[in-house]
Amino acid sequence: MKASILLSIVCAAASAVPAPSFHARNAHPHAASAIPDYPGIQFGANGKLDITVFSDLHFGEPSNERKDSLTTGVMNSVLDNEHSDLVVLNGDLISCEYVGPDQFNGIIDQVVSPLVYRNLPFAATFGNHDYSETCSTRSMASHMWWDIKGTNGKKLSFTTQSVEGPVEEIGWSNYFIPVYSSTDGSKLEMLLWFFDSKGGRVYQPGAxxxxxxxxxxxxxxxxxxxxxxxxxxxxxxxxxxxLAFVHIPVQATRAFQKSGKRGEFTQPGIDDEIVGHQDDCPGTDCYHGGDEVFMKALVETQGLISVFSGHDHGVDWCMKWSDDLPTKPTNGNGIHFCFNRHSGYGGYSNWKRGARKILVEESKLGNKEIDTWTRLEDGSISGRVTLNSTYGSDNYPKVDRLESWGW
Structure with a gap:
């Protein structure tokens, strides 16, 4: 079934404003058209779009209500310290292996409560911990789409599904958001792509x-x-x-890490664990090529500036894939890949929590240039860099290894 609705996403932020309302023919979680008329967002009058990315929130772990409260505190701190036009929840919203089938949508309400309070539009991808026998990502996406509204009563979620197929194979967060010109709400300036890397277990409660x-x-x-x-x-x-968002990073990021080419001043960030990447092969550096088709499509996409991932809590640097790596394809044609900072108190971690910030300026899109940094829970900034043609050779302040506070 394809819905025919009039939809307007209202953004409370001062700089970015919603694109004019228009007929969203296929703006529905069951839509399957290659290029549906999704609602979008618009660059602000100042020509900027400010995106906040939370990753690996891991709500819902047993007997750890304090962890969830602390995670909400991280989100509130970041959002209070940073202007945001759009929030991306980039996977592992919930530790679903601990959550019952009658609980997950209530936990989603907890996850998005800081966004609802601020009337902030958001988009989600699902991660491996969002998939379990007792959690339905399809139901979560539907709940976000239909039920999550701001204090002003407006829809907030862009999260949907655009590809037909079994959820355990296709996933349930593959879609895009169009971004329109600051001066012309009908002129498309940029696309934000969202992909589901899945992982975890198939939803089958009681089986x-x-x-x-x-x-x-x-x-x-x-x-x-x-x-x-x-x-x-x-x-x-x-x-x-x-730009693109996917929870589990591609294998090229592990190949880059393993190559030893990352510099503490040229690609600053924490690098405290081995990158776990897309594939179905267990074990360190075991690889069956599961994501080669996806990597090839990314590399062949002209105008793709950067891909943002989470999953690996102890990694938060950015890389430019311009050198040959032992991957297929071997060269990424200069695409950037960035890791998010671990945002939640659930899940494993020894590092201060925070969120990745992305600032896109309309005037710099032609040069494929954006600024990005990590805003930490304590209000400080870590790893501010400019992703452009010279990233990878430019020098930035070294990021110290940041231990988490006890609690």
């Missing part, structure tokens, strides 16, 4: 069969992405700049 999902972006999702991307470029007669 007790422990069936795993695949742990990479499915080929059918890649085909949808390529078709939609190419149709956008053809329709507008130019390459549309873009």
């Amino acid at each position: 007790n069969q422990n069936r795993p999902t695949t742990s990479y972006v499915d080929k059918r999702v890649v085909t949808w992405f390529q078709n939609a991307r190419d149709e956008f470029n053809k329709r507008h007669g130019r390459v549309i700049p873009s």
